[in-house]
Amino acid sequence: SQExxxxxxxxxxxxxxxxxINCTSSKTLYGLYWYKQKYGEGLIFLMxxxxxxxxxxxxxITAKLDEKKQQSSLHITASQPSHAGIYLxxxxxxxxxxxxxxxxxxxxxxxxx
Amino acid sequence: xxxVIQSPRHEVTEMGQEVTLRCKPIxxxxxxxxxxxxxxxxxELLIYFNNNVPIDDSGMPEDRFSAKxxxxxxxxxxxxxxxxxxxxxxxxxxxxxxxxxxxxEGSRLTVL
Numbered sequence: 001s002q003e004x005x006x007x008x009x010x011x012x013x014x015x016x017x018x019x020x021i022n023c024t025s026s027k028t029l030y031g032l033y034w035y036k037q038k039y040g041e042g043l044i045f046l047m048x049x050x051x052x053x054x055x056x057x058x059x060x061i062t063a064k065l066d067e068k069k070q071q072s073s074l075h076i077t078a079s080q081p082s083h084a085g086i087y088l089x090x091x092x093x094x095x096x097x098x099x100x101x102x103x104x105x106x107x108x109x110x111x112x113x
Numbered sequence: 114x115x116x117v118i119q120s121p122r123h124e125v126t127e128m129g130q131e132v133t134l135r136c137k138p139i140x141x142x143x144x145x146x147x148x149x150x151x152x153x154x155x156x157e158l159l160i161y162f163n164n165n166v167p168i169d170d171s172g173m174p175e176d177r178f179s180a181k182x183x184x185x186x187x188x189x190x191x192x193x194x195x196x197x198x199x200x201x202x203x204x205x206x207x208x209x210x211x212x213x214x215x216x217x218e219g220s221r222l223t224v225l
């Protein structure tokens with residue numbers, strides 16, 4: 001079965017610094033989804049990547065999917081305290097769109113003011 | 114627009130009691146998912162429905178767990194009898210047109 005591994009497991013950065021979170025799959029990804037979760041709350045959808053080499057940005061967050069579609073990265077530029085939370089990557093393990101998503105264990109981000 | 118709505122937000126019960134969690138998906142979404150989140154195991158899929166029909170329930174822990182979706186706007190997850198190891202946050206999600214899932218706020222269950 002497909003597994004998603006995220007690194008690092010936790011991250012503490014100074015406000016204003018850049019950071020990168022990685023998500024690696026044991027198999028080809030047919031859809032890679034990034035979510036953010038704050039403690040005690042639900043998951044908020046950030047971005048979806050489907051094509052090899054695809055890159056998307058929203059405000060100061062950029063997500064990329066490598067050409068082989070087995071690794072994705074989430075990059076935050078000039079981090080702010082509002083970026084703190086748990087970031088999870090999710091993937092559709094099947095080629096046809098519309099199935100269940102499996103998730104990585106999450107990366108906990110703390111931003112020090 | 115209303116998102117996925119779950120109730121209750123918090124439930125504290127005693128071992129052996131029946132627990133029912135409820136979910137209202139986003140209107141127009143045809144697929145609904147129940148996940149469980151714990152520190153040890155992360156986010157696990159329990160069961161999902163397409164057009165009110167259960168498609169994959171391989172993640173349901175055991176017979177004590179059951180889920181129903183009687184219509185397109187309502188689903189329940191029931192645990193009977195509950196055990197302390199069932200303590201977790203249970204999330205419901207519905208799927209958008211691009212495969213992305215929209216999650217509710219979760220139901221935090223504590224079984225004493």
